[in-house]
Amino acid sequence: xxxxxxxxxxxxxxxxxxxxxxxxxxxxxxxxxxxxxxxxxxxxxxxxxxxxxxxxxxxxxxxxxxxxxxxxxxxxxxxxxxxxxxxxxxxxxxxxxxxxxxxxxxxxxxxxxxxxxxxxxxxxxxxxxxxxxxxxxxxxxxxxxxxxxxxxxxxxxxxxxxxxxxx
Amino acid sequence: xxxxxxxxxxxxxxxxxxxxxxxxxxxxxxxxxxxxxxxxxxxxxxxxxxxxxxxxxxxxxxxxxxxxxxxxxxxxxxxxxxxxxxxxxxxxxxxxxxxxxxxxxxxxxxxxxxxxxxxxxxxxxxxxxxxxxxxxxxxxxxxxxxxxxxxxxxxxxxxxxxxxxxxxxxxxxxxxxxxxxxxxxxxxxxxxxxxxxxxxxxxxxxxxxxxxxxxxxxxxxxxxxxxxxxxxxxxxxxxxxxxxxxxxxxxxxxxxxxxxxxxxxxxxxxxxxxxxxxxxxxxxxxxxxxxxxxxxxxxxxxxxxxxxxxxxxxxxxxxxxxxxxxxxxxxxxxxxxxxxxxxxxxxxxxxxxxxxxxxxxxxxxxxxxxxxxxxxxxxxxxxxxxxxxxxxxxxxxxxxxxxxxxxxxxxxxxxxxxxxxxxxxxxxxxxxxxxxxxxxxxxxxxxxxxxxxxxxxxxxxxxxxxxxxxxxxxxxxxxxxxxxxxxxxxxxxxxxxxxxxxxxxxxxxxxxxxxxxxxxxxxxxxxxxxxxxxxxxxxxxxxxxxxxxxxxxxxxxx
Numbered sequence: 001x002x003x004x005x006x007x008x009x010x011x012x013x014x015x016x017x018x019x020x021x022x023x024x025x026x027x028x029x030x031x032x033x034x035x036x037x038x039x040x041x042x043x044x045x046x047x048x049x050x051x052x053x054x055x056x057x058x059x060x061x062x063x064x065x066x067x068x069x070x071x072x073x074x075x076x077x078x079x080x081x082x083x084x085x086x087x088x089x090x091x092x093x094x095x096x097x098x099x100x101x102x103x104x105x106x107x108x109x110x111x112x113x114x115x116x117x118x119x120x121x122x123x124x125x126x127x128x129x130x131x132x133x134x135x136x137x138x139x140x141x142x143x144x145x146x147x148x149x150x151x152x153x154x155x156x157x158x159x160x161x162x163x164x165x166x167x
Numbered sequence: 168x169x170x171x172x173x174x175x176x177x178x179x180x181x182x183x184x185x186x187x188x189x190x191x192x193x194x195x196x197x198x199x200x201x202x203x204x205x206x207x208x209x210x211x212x213x214x215x216x217x218x219x220x221x222x223x224x225x226x227x228x229x230x231x232x233x234x235x236x237x238x239x240x241x242x243x244x245x246x247x248x249x250x251x252x253x254x255x256x257x258x259x260x261x262x263x264x265x266x267x268x269x270x271x272x273x274x275x276x277x278x279x280x281x282x283x284x285x286x287x288x289x290x291x292x293x294x295x296x297x298x299x300x301x302x303x304x305x306x307x308x309x310x311x312x313x314x315x316x317x318x319x320x321x322x323x324x325x326x327x328x329x330x331x332x333x334x335x336x337x338x339x340x341x342x343x344x345x346x347x348x349x350x351x352x353x354x355x356x357x358x359x360x361x362x363x364x365x366x367x368x369x370x371x372x373x374x375x376x377x378x379x380x381x382x383x384x385x386x387x388x389x390x391x392x393x394x395x396x397x398x399x400x401x402x403x404x405x406x407x408x409x410x411x412x413x414x415x416x417x418x419x420x421x422x423x424x425x426x427x428x429x430x431x432x433x434x435x436x437x438x439x440x441x442x443x444x445x446x447x448x449x450x451x452x453x454x455x456x457x458x459x460x461x462x463x464x465x466x467x468x469x470x471x472x473x474x475x476x477x478x479x480x481x482x483x484x485x486x487x488x489x490x491x492x493x494x495x496x497x498x499x500x501x502x503x504x505x506x507x508x509x510x511x512x513x514x515x516x517x518x519x520x521x522x523x524x525x526x527x528x529x530x531x532x533x534x535x536x537x538x539x540x541x542x543x544x545x546x547x548x549x550x551x552x553x554x555x556x557x558x559x560x561x562x563x564x565x566x567x568x569x570x571x572x573x574x575x576x577x578x579x580x581x582x583x584x585x586x587x588x589x590x591x592x593x594x595x596x597x598x599x600x601x602x603x604x605x606x607x608x609x610x611x612x613x614x615x616x617x618x619x620x621x622x623x624x625x626x627x628x629x630x631x632x633x634x635x636x637x638x639x640x641x642x643x644x645x646x647x648x649x650x651x652x653x654x655x656x657x658x659x660x661x662x663x664x665x666x667x668x669x670x671x672x673x674x675x676x677x678x679x680x681x682x683x684x685x686x687x688x689x690x691x692x693x694x695x696x697x698x699x700x701x702x703x704x705x706x707x708x709x710x711x712x713x714x715x716x717x718x719x720x721x722x723x724x725x
Contacts, residue, residue, distance in 0.1 A: 011347060015295075019287060026288050056474070063471035069292040069312060072347045165346060 003032060004058045005084060005155045007163045008047040008065060009073040012038070016070045020047060023064055029053060033086070033130075035152030041165065044072060048154045072165050081158040087125065087151045088133045089115070093144035094122045103143055110136045121146060129153075171299035172197040172330040175263070176205050178306035184234050186210065186225065186591050187263075188218040192238025193278060194265035197330035210587070210620060213612040215242050217584035219249020220610070223258050224585030227571045228546055229592035230384060232259040232314045239265045240278030243324070244285070248578060250320045251289040255575025256405060257382055259318035261309050262286075268328040269297060283324050291319030296326070299334035311343040316350030317469040318382055350468060354485035354493055362440070362464045362481045363498050369438035369462075371507040372398045375421065375450075378405025378574065379443015379467060379487050386410070386567045388491035389442065396501035399511055401429040403444050404559055405574045412563040418511065419520075422450035423709045424556045427721045428514035430709070433458050434716040435510075441465045443487045446476040447575070448711075456714035466490050518722045520560050527700045528676055530554070530629045534561040536679050537599065537627065540687075545597045546571060546589050550582035550606030552636035554629045556705040558601045580609025586624040587616060597625060597687060604630040604654055614666040617692040625686040626694045628659055631701045639704045643719070663694035670694035 010016045017036055024031050032050040039046040051058065058076060065074045077084075090112075094100045096119065103122055107114060112126035126136055130153060137148060157163065169177075175198060179187070186208040191199045202209050212218045215237040222233030233253075237246050243264040253260045267276040283293045292312050294305050302325070309321040366372060380389050386409045393400050393416050400410050401418040410417045421429040433439070439461040444450070451457040454476060465472075465479040466487050473482040483490055522531040534557050537547075543565035549555040549572045564570050571589055573581040586600040600607075607628050617624055629635075638652040660670035669689055673682045673696065686693035706720025 015283065015287075018284070022287055060471065060475060067291075067469070067471055069345060069348045 001052055001054050003050050003052050003078070005077045005082070005153060006049045006051060006058075006062065006065075007075045007077055007155060008049065008071060009039070009163065009165055010045050010047060011070040011072065012043050012045045013070060016045070017047070019068050019070060020049075020065065023068065024049070024051065024061065027061060027064060029057070029061055033152035035154045044165065048152060050153050073163060075163040077155045077157060077163075080161070082155050083158060084129050084153050084155040085127055086130060086133055086153050087127050088137070089149045090124045090126070090137065090140060090145060091147040092122050092124065092140050093120065093146055095120050099143050103140065106136070106139055112136065168333040168335055169299075170197065170201070170330065171296075171302050171325065171332050171334065172201040174299060174302045174334060175306065175325065175330070176201045176207055178303045179234060180207060182306060182310040183231070187234040187236050188212055188221040188225075188588065189236030190215050190218055190238070190242060192242045192265065194267060194327040195236065195238045195330070197327065198236065198263075198265065198325070210591070210616065212584065213615045214610065215245035216249050216580070217587070217610050217613050217616065219246045219260070219262060220252065220578075220581050220584035221588035222260050222262070223249060223253045224548060224571055224588030225592045226253070226258050226260055226588075227585075228568050228589040230568065231592075232261055232310050233588060234261050234263065236263040237265070238278065239267055239282070240280045242278075243282040244280055247285060247289070250286055250322065252573050252576045252578045252581060253320040254289045254291070256378065256573065257318050258320065259313040260320040261306075261313050262320055262322040264322060264324050265330070266295070266324045266326040269326045270328070272326065282322065286322050289320070290322050293322040293324070295324045296329050299329055299332035300337055302329065302334070303337050303339055307339050308343055308345065312345075312348065316348070351470070351484045352468070352486040352489050354466070354483045354490035356493075358481055358483045359490065359494055359497060362483060363494065365438055365462050365464060365481060366396060366440070366498070366501065370504065371436045372396070372438040372440065372504065373432050373436035373461070374398050374400040375403070375433070375439055375441045375444050376400050376406040376409050377403045377442065377444025380406055380409040381567045383443065383468070383486050383488040384567070385443070385488035385491055388488055388495065392491050392495055395495065395498065397503045397508065398440070399432060399508065401425070401432060403447070403450055403574070404572065406444065407559060408564040408567045408570045411565045418515075420559055422715065423452065423711075424560065424705050424707070425709075425715070426520060426560070427518035427707055427718055428511060430715040430718060431514050431518075432511055434714070436461045439463045441467075442491070443467060445472045451476065452709045452713055452715040521706065522561065523703075526676070528674060528679070528698060530557045530697070530699045530703055531561050532676060533627065533629065533679050533697055533699070534558050534601070537683055538562045540680065540683050541597065541599075543569070545569070545599055546593050548572065548582045548586040548589055548598060548600045550600070550602040551577045551579045552603050552606060552634070553639065553703070553705050554601050554603040554606065554635075556636070557629070560705075579606040583607060583610050583613045583624070583626065584616075587613065587622050590622050590624060597623065599625045599627055601627045602629065603635055604628055604632060604657060604659070605634040607659070608657070611662065614663060614668055614692075614694075618666045618668050621691045623690060624692050626692070628694065628696050629699050630659065630696050631699050631703065632656055633701060635703075636705070638702070642702070642704070643708075644710070659694055659696040668692045668694055670696065672696045672698065674698045
């Protein structure tokens with residue numbers, strides 16, 4: 001059992017996301033994270049789903065995804081050289097004159113940017129893979145995280161290889 | 168300019184639709200108005216579920232896409248069981264539903280239900296049409312998707328303002344192309360060569376033939392393949408009819424209520440060639456002990472079926488007809504597997520299906536009498552439960568598409584409405600619905616459809632005043648505690664008569680043949696109420712989760 005990152009190219013039509021996610025829940029798969037948005041083709045969308053399962057389970061879910069008429073292509077990026085990123089926004093308690101400097105120092109180590117400064121809080125924006133964001137969250141917890149918002153993972157293959165419709 | 172309703176009817180006819188089964192209601196009024204003077208035949212059922220099953224029966228018997236129509240909300244919801252039945256058994260069907268006008272969508276309007284959402288997991292694909300201009304293309308795509316690749320039901324939801332809305336004719340492509348849908352029809356040559364190598368090395372090969380052979384009309388190729396290499400054939404419930412029952416290579420059905428010899432052969436074979444079958448739990452029993460000594464070749468058009476339940480040595484994705492043809496062109500006449508066939512012959516002789524004969528009225532006897540009477544000149548439909556298993560075991564099927572039954576979903580109430588659909592596909596032969604007293608009462612209102620259209624379906628009710636299969640499980644596995652499985656006696660002949668249908672009650676074996684003959688002599692529908700031995704069981708039986716050679720109710724080891 002390990003996380004698999006699936007890149008799914010779909011028709012950009014109403015209801016497609018629910019077809020895809022419905023299939024996961026129906027077959028007993030938990031989606032770890034999900035990201036969806038437009039892609040290089042104007043009439044398609046790309047969904048990146050991280051799912052945990054053994055190889056046979058993931059193979060089965062990919063085959064089932066391929067059966068959906070609105071799914072154009074499914075690729076498992078897991079065993080390929082790839083870049084994966086998430087973005088997180090973290091609202092941390094940081095009263096003036098207390099730990100602000102420390103938090104800002106941590107932010108700079110993680111190359112996180114401060115995107116909002118309030119009287120009692122700071123908002124950090126960080127981009128990275130899952131582990132990096134987990135590590136930053138863990139460090140900031142001692143100061144008090146008031147709110148934590150995180151996108152799903154997006155992934156792309158390194159080099160000239162692509163996950164496209166093959167047109 | 169034409170209305171969406173007119174475009175719909177024209178599009179159905181363009182796809183070759185001759186008949187639709189349906190039930191009118193508020194938001195499909197524009198469509199029904201268009202049907203009023205159309206040449207498209209419409210059969211009014213008494214419940215929408217029956218419309219779906221009738222379309223399904225028509226599709227299974229003809230191989231063409233069946234069509235049903237219902238209104239929004241409750242009408243659409245009533246189709247659901249029928250759509251799920253078709254989905255589980257890969258039956259090509261287009262289900263049309265009315266929907267509330269687009270401006271009311273999502274408003275909880277009167278008779279609104281999100282039928283595309285509801286049917287997403289039980290359709291191959293579905294559509295919510297948003298304008299009259301989309302109707303013709305959607306119908307074309309729906310028929311294409313339903314009828315190609317692994318067939319299945321497709322639903323089209325049509326809001327009322329789409330039916331009344333206007334559009335000019337839309338130019339349609341000659342051929343549908345969908346970038347997300349490209350079924351593989353031709354098998355991979357290397358894989359086929361590997362399969363033939365395994366076959367050449369095998370001493371005890373066995374073909375495990377499923378409904379995919381019927382769906383792709385591949386019986387002739389299967390027969391040629393089996394005979395060329397002398398390979399015995401066992402069929403699933405859905406595969407029955409792909410090889411004639413009396414053929415020396417035929418082992419009958421395998422699995423939970425399969426023949427002993429088929430299940431022995433599965434357990435001892437050294438090569439299993441699964442063709443258009445999906446290793447369902449009712450077939451395999453305990454999966455780890457299914458075909459334990461065999462290498463497995465799996466031919467199927469749906470790649471998702473390969474390796475889903477059982478590890479496979481040689482997968483071949485493709486249309487089974489095309490793959491078998493290619494295999495035949497690549498192979499030479501093979502060894503006769505004489506020792507293996509001798510062993511199977513011995514099993515067949517010493518472990519035949521039992522047909523009790525003690526003077527009481529036994530269902531097996533009724534099925535065999537019917538089989539001897541009609542021979543290959545009938546289509547047999549069943550309900551679900553003991554009636555279905557007795558028929559699968561004891562009726563001698565000669566041809567594909569002459570055995571119509573709900574396999575995957577196991578839908579009680581399927582048989583009677585499906586038989587109506589079968590009649591319109593095969594008006595040349597009598598159609599029998601083999602029912603139990605439980606399942607017939609699930610859609611008994613369709614006696615009304617039989618009567619008003621004089622659809623000559625012959626209904627054989629094996630009446631034991633129990634939900635027999637559940638009672639059998641309670642007897643065997645729940646210490647005879649018959650919890651809610653006893654049904655009070657019903658006078659089915661009176662019910663039939665009330666609808667204007669002739670009927671006959673039968674209580675003794677001597678009256679079986681005359682009753683069946685009387686049903687054939689009757690031009691219209693006919694209902695027979697056979698009062699059978701109440702606690703008759705279906706044997707042999709593999710208890711759920713046991714290995715398939717661990718059967719109860721069989722013969723002692725020989």
